[in-house]
Amino acid sequence: MRVYMLALLLAWPAYAQRAPVVFSEIMWMGSSASSADEWVELYNIGNEPQDLRGWTLTRLGDQGEQVLLTIEEGQIDAGQTFLIANYAADHANSQLATVPQLVNSALSLPNSKLQLSLYAGHPDDGAELVDVADDGRGIPLAGDATLKRSMERTDLYGDGRLSSSWKTAEIAYGWDLDSQEMGTPGIIPTQLSAPAPSQTTAIELAKWAEVKLQQ
Numbered sequence: 001m002r003v004y005m006l007a008l009l010l011a012w013p014a015y016a017q018r019a020p021v022v023f024s025e026i027m028w029m030g031s032s033a034s035s036a037d038e039w040v041e042l043y044n045i046g047n048e049p050q051d052l053r054g055w056t057l058t059r060l061g062d063q064g065e066q067v068l069l070t071i072e073e074g075q076i077d078a079g080q081t082f083l084i085a086n087y088a089a090d091h092a093n094s095q096l097a098t099v100p101q102l103v104n105s106a107l108s109l110p111n112s113k114l115q116l117s118l119y120a121g122h123p124d125d126g127a128e129l130v131d132v133a134d135d136g137r138g139i140p141l142a143g144d145a146t147l148k149r150s151m152e153r154t155d156l157y158g159d160g161r162l163s164s165s166w167k168t169a170e171i172a173y174g175w176d177l178d179s180q181e182m183g184t185p186g187i188i189p190t191q192l193s194a195p196a197p198s199q200t201t202a203i204e205l206a207k208w209a210e211v212k213l214q215q
Contacts, residue, residue, distance in 0.1 A: 022157075043153075057071075083099075085103055133153075169183040
C-alpha cells in the first residue's frame, strides 16, 4: 500500500498555497443520537468559488493513509462552507438541522489517530495536498466525546496538525431543537470572524471572508 506521510510532512506549508479550502470543523465523536452521526466541514477562505469535483478525503489508518471518500460533484463559494455528513439531516440518527452538501456513509471517523487530509484529486494520481487536520497521535487535538462537542478550527491559515489551530466548540448552532451538542455545522459564526490580514500569510489571499478565529 502506498503511503503518503513523508510527502505530507515535506509539503507543509507549501500546499496551503494551492487552494484556499481548509478543514474548519470536525464532529469526530458522533452525536447523542448515534456514534456514527459524524460530519466534516470544509471552508473556502478565498475570494473565488472552488470546484470540489474529484477531490478526495483521506484518513490515517494502521497501514498508512486510506481513502475515505471522493467528492463526485460539488462547489464551495467564497466565504462559504461545504458540509460532508454520514447521515442526511432528516435521518433518525442525525441531530443536524443544517442540510449537508454531501451525504456519504463512507464517512467514518476514528476517535484516536484522527488525522484527515484533503486532496485536489486522488492521491494515487499525484493530486495536490490541500489541507491536513490533526496530528494523528492519540486522541484528537480538540472536541469532547462525552459532551458531544465538535473540533473547531481557530487558525485557518496555520498548520492544521497543531493543537493551537483547534479548540473544542463552545457554542451551538445548526442543530435540531432537542439536541445538546456543541458546534456550528455549516455556519461560520460572525462573532468569530476577523478582518483581512495586514500581511501575507501561508495562504495568499487578496480578501478574506468570514473566518473562525479563537475568541
